[in-house]
Amino acid sequence: MHDPDRPESAPEPDSTPAADQTPAADPSLAAEPGSGSGSGPGPDAAPRPQPKSAYELPSRKNTVLRNMVWALLLTMAVVVVVAIAFFGVGSDLERTPLENSELDATASAERADEVAPFPVALPQLGEGWSERTARFTDGANPRWLLQYTSPEGQLVTLVEESEVSASMLSTALPGSTVVEEFTLEGAECTLLRGGEDGAEHLGIACDGEDWGLLVHGATERAELEDVARAAIDDIA
Secondary structure (H helix, E strand, O other): OOOOOOOOOOOOOOOOOOOOOOOOOOHHHOOOOOOOOOOOOOOOOOOOOOOOOOOOOOOHHHHHHHHHHHHHHHHHHHHHHHHHHHHOOOOHHHOOOOOOHHHHHHHHHHHHHHHOOOOOOOOOOOOOOEEEEEEEEOOOOOEEEEEEEOOOOOEEEEEEEOOOOHHHHHHHOOOOEEEEEEEEOOEEEEEEEEEEOOEEEEEEEEEEOOEEEEEEEOOOHHHHHHHHHHHHHHHO
């Protein structure tokens, strides 16, 4: 029964927790790490690559490679210069004979004639022949040597001593054999064939009074006869 004189008690608060009325944040609106709403980049932002300058200094790798190339070129240049100095340009047969080569041979023949025990031959050859060597060797077996380039471009050698000896033949024309005997300008001559290392040469050996000569080379018989004939005419 309700007592009118008893004050009414206030209602007790509900102990059940109220549901959270705060709206959930939209995940799509969450800021990404490192990004901010400000204008500046975040602390974790990667630096942007800087464009290369056109005036960038060469790297150490490029410098070493360039030095190696220059060193190689300089070495090749030195080798070429040394090769030219030692061997010359082109072969002996391709070189133009000096204008005074005949005068040098004449002077050498005159000096040799003063001491040689035989008349020194200096053939007077026609056009197309060029002198290459004129040398006199004194000693136990004095020897006069002349070398020519023939009109056909072959090396022709004249060797003269007091007589045609076995040592002369074995040195100039090793393994030589007699092909023919004949007379040339009044001198008794012999056509020989010999050589070594598969290179066959012809030779003409002629004997006279107090002299003997051998003309040989890898050329035709006619050219050898031209030199032998001119030599005999000069000393006869």
